[in-house]
Amino acid sequence: xxxxxxxxxxxxxxxxxxxxxxxxxxxxxxxxxxxxxxxxxxxxxxxxxxxxxxxxxxxxxxxxxxxxxxxxxxxxxxxxxxxxxxxxxxxxxxxxxxxxxxxxxxxxxxxxxxxxxxxxxxxxxxxxxxxxxxxxxxxxxxxxxxxxxxxxx
Amino acid sequence: xxxxxxxxxxxxxxxxxxxxxxxxxxxxxxxxxxxxxxxxxxxxxxxxxxxxxxxxxxxxxxxxxxxxxxxxxxxxxxxxxxxxxxxxxxxxxxxxxxxxxxxxxxxxxxxxxxxxxxxxxxxxxxxxxxxxxxxxxxxxxxxxxxxxxxxxxxxxxxxxxxxxxxxxxxxxxxxxxxxxxxxxxxxxxxxxxxxxxxxxxxxxxxxxxxxxxxxxxxxxxxxxxxxxxxxxxxxxxxxxxxxxxxxxxxxxxxxxxxxxxxxxxxxxxxxxxxxxxxxxxxxxxxxxxxxxxxxxxxxxxxxxxxxxxxxxxxxxxxxxxxxxxxxxxxxxxxxxxxxxxxxxxxxxxxxxxxxxxxxxxxxxxxxxxxxxxxxxxxxxxxxxxxxxxxxxxxxxxxxxxxxxxxxxxxxxxxxxxxxxxxxxxxxxxxxxx
Numbered sequence: 305x306x307x308x309x310x311x312x313x314x315x316x317x318x319x320x321x322x323x324x325x326x327x328x329x330x331x332x333x334x335x336x337x338x339x340x341x342x343x344x345x346x347x348x349x350x351x352x353x354x355x356x357x358x359x360x361x362x363x364x365x366x367x368x369x370x371x372x373x374x375x376x377x378x379x380x381x382x383x384x385x386x387x388x389x390x391x392x393x394x395x396x397x398x399x400x401x402x403x404x405x406x407x408x409x410x411x412x413x414x415x416x417x418x419x420x421x422x423x424x425x426x427x428x429x430x431x432x433x434x435x436x437x438x439x440x441x442x443x444x445x446x447x448x449x450x451x452x453x454x455x456x457x
Numbered sequence: 458x459x460x461x462x463x464x465x466x467x468x469x470x471x472x473x474x475x476x477x478x479x480x481x482x483x484x485x486x487x488x489x490x491x492x493x494x495x496x497x498x499x500x501x502x503x504x505x506x507x508x509x510x511x512x513x514x515x516x517x518x519x520x521x522x523x524x525x526x527x528x529x530x531x532x533x534x535x536x537x538x539x540x541x542x543x544x545x546x547x548x549x550x551x552x553x554x555x556x557x558x559x560x561x562x563x564x565x566x567x568x569x570x571x572x573x574x575x576x577x578x579x580x581x582x583x584x585x586x587x588x589x590x591x592x593x594x595x596x597x598x599x600x601x602x603x604x605x606x607x608x609x610x611x612x613x614x615x616x617x618x619x620x621x622x623x624x625x626x627x628x629x630x631x632x633x634x635x636x637x638x639x640x641x642x643x644x645x646x647x648x649x650x651x652x653x654x655x656x657x658x659x660x661x662x663x664x665x666x667x668x669x670x671x672x673x674x675x676x677x678x679x680x681x682x683x684x685x686x687x688x689x690x691x692x693x694x695x696x697x698x699x700x701x702x703x704x705x706x707x708x709x710x711x712x713x714x715x716x717x718x719x720x721x722x723x724x725x726x727x728x729x730x731x732x733x734x735x736x737x738x739x740x741x742x743x744x745x746x747x748x749x750x751x752x753x754x755x756x757x758x759x760x761x762x763x764x765x766x767x768x769x770x771x772x773x774x775x776x777x778x779x780x781x782x783x784x785x786x787x788x789x790x791x792x793x794x795x796x797x798x799x800x801x802x803x804x805x806x807x808x809x810x811x812x813x814x815x816x817x818x819x820x821x822x823x824x825x826x827x828x829x830x831x832x833x834x835x836x837x838x839x840x841x842x843x844x845x846x847x848x849x850x851x852x853x854x855x856x857x858x859x860x861x862x863x864x865x866x867x868x869x870x871x872x873x874x875x876x877x878x879x880x881x882x883x884x885x886x887x888x889x890x
Contacts, residue, residue, distance in 0.1 A: 315616075346614055346615055346616050350598060350601070351602070351605065351615075353598055354598065354599065354601075354602035354605075399567075399571070406584040407571075407583055407584050407587060407594070407598075409584070410584050410587035410588050410591055410594065411587050411591050411594050411595045411598065412595075
C-alpha cells in the first residue's frame with residue numbers, strides 16, 4: 305500500500321493558519337485511512353524532519369507570500385534530486401523550507417518528488433482569524449487533495 | 458612580511474544570526490582597522506515595552522528572538538518577582554530550569570550542527586557535512602527536536618512560547634505528558650554523551666588568548682536562572698545583579714547598530730565557554746568525567762573550545778531535565794499570587810549565548826516607564842573584534858584573502874552571535890596597502 309504524509313505548516317496568526325486548517329479539514333475526511341498521515345508543524349524549517357517516516361508521497365501545505373493577489377492558489381511539484389539546486393542561506397533564525405529540505409535530502413529517505421500546495425496570504429496579524437478568502441481556499445485545496453488521494457468529502 | 462595594503466570585505470557573513478559585515482584593513486603586514494559592522498536597524502523593543510503593563514512583558518519579549526525567547530521571558534519575570542518580593546515555589550523555579558534547559562538544548566544543537574561544525578570539519582554548509590556525517594546530523598536534529606519539545610511542554614509552542622507569567626506558569630503540564638517526555642529524554646542521553654565525546658576530540662587550532670569570562674554563579678547549581686545567583690568573573694568580580702551598571706558600560710560605535718559593552722573598560726566573554734570556565738565544578742559528574750578525559754583543561758582560554766562547552770551544556774541540559782522531571786508531581790497551582798509595586802526591577806539569567814541582563818522602571822499602576830535589555834551578543838561584540846585581530850595575526854596576515862575571510866567567518870561563528878537580538882549576517886572587506 306502506498307503511504308502519504310501531509311505536512312501543514314503554520315502559526316496561530318491570521319492566514320498563516322492555512323496549513324493547519326487544511327490538515328484539520330483533511331483529518332475529518334481521512335478517518336480510517338491508515339495509509340495517510342497528517343502532521344501540523346509550528347514552522348517550516350526542520351521540525352517536520354523529526355516526525356518523518358519514509359513515505360511514497362510527501363505533500364507540504366503552507367500559506368505563501370507572493371506577488372499574486374491574496375487567496376491565489378499555488379501548486380508545484382519538485383523532484384527530490386533537484387533540491388540541491390535550491391538557493392539556501394543558513395542561520396538558525398532563518399531555516400526555511402528550502403534549507404530544511406536541503407538538509408533532509410542527506411539525512412532522511414525522501415520520495416522521488418515532493419508536492420507543495422499553498423495560498424497567497426492576506427495578513428498574519430496576532431490574534432487575527434484567517435480571512436474568508438483563505439478559508440475558501442482551504443475547502444478548494446482539500447477537495448483537490450482528496451481527489452488525488454482517491455477519496456471524496 | 459608584505460608591505461602592501463589589503464582591504465578584506467566580507468559583504469555577507471553566512472551562518473550567523475542576522476545581518477552584518479566585516480571590514481579589515483592591513484597595512485605593511487599589520488591590521489590597522491577591523492570593524493564587525495552590524496547594520497541591521499534597531500528593533501526598538503525597549504521602547505515597545507514602555508507604557509505596557511508588567512503582565513504583558515513575558516508575551517512581548519518572547520518575540521525578540523525565535524531561538525532564545527525563554528531567556529528573555531526568564532530575565533523579565535525574575536526581575537519583577539524580585540522587585541515585588543514574590544516568593545515562587547520550588548516547583549516553579551525547578552520547572553523554569555527545565556524550560557530553560559530545553560532552550561539551551563535547542564539553540565546549542567542548531568548552532569553546532571548547522572552553523573559551526575561545518576567549519577571544523579571542512580565543509581561549506583550543513584547539507585554538505587550531512588553527506589559525510591548523516592548519522593551525526595540526524596542525531597543533532599533529534600536532540601534539537603527534544604529541546605523544542607521541552608519548550609513546548611511549558612510554553613505551549615516551541616517558537617515564541619507563551620506559557621510564562623510573572624509568578625509562575627499559566628498552566629502546569631499533565632503528569633502523563635511529562636512522563637512520556639522523560640522517557641524520550643532518558644533514551645536520548647547516550648546521544649548527547651556521544652556528541653560531547655565526539656566534539657571534545659576534534660583537532661582544535663591552538664589559540665591561547667587572554668580574556669575575562671563573565672557569568673552568573675550559584676552556590677550549588679550550574680547557573681541558569683537568577684535566584685541565589687551573583688554575577689562573577691575570573692578577574693575577581695562578584696556582583697549583585699543590580700550592581701551590573703556600575704561595572705559594565707555600553708557605548709555606541711559608529712559601525713554598529715548594536716551597542717558594545719565593556720567591563721571596566723575592557724572586552725569580556727559571556728556564553729557557554731565563560732560559564733564552563735567559571736562553573737566547571739557545578740557540572741554533573743557524567744559531564745565532568747568526559748571533559749576530564751580529553752586533552753582540554755577547563756578553564757580554557759582557547760575560544761574554539763566554545764563548541765565543546767555547548768556540547769557539554771547539551772548533555773547537562775538533558776541530564777538536568779530528566780533529574781528534575783522524573784518525579785514530577787502536578788501542583789494544584791502553577792503560579793503564585795503577585796502584588797506589584799513601583800520601583801526598579803533588575804533581572805539576569807543565562808541565555809544560550811550568555812548573560813542576559815534586564816532593568817525595568819515600573820510605576821504605581823504596574824506600567825513600564827523604562828526598559829533596558831542587554832543581550833549577550835552586545836556584550837561579546839568587542840571580544841569578537843579582539844579575537845578576530847588576534848586570530849588573524851596568529852594565522853598570518855600574508856595568507857590570501859580567501860583564507861583570511863574563511864578564518865574570520867569561523868572566528869565570528871564560533872561565538873554564535875545573534876545579531877538579530879543585538880539589533881542581523883556578514884559582508885568581509887579587506888584593504889591592503
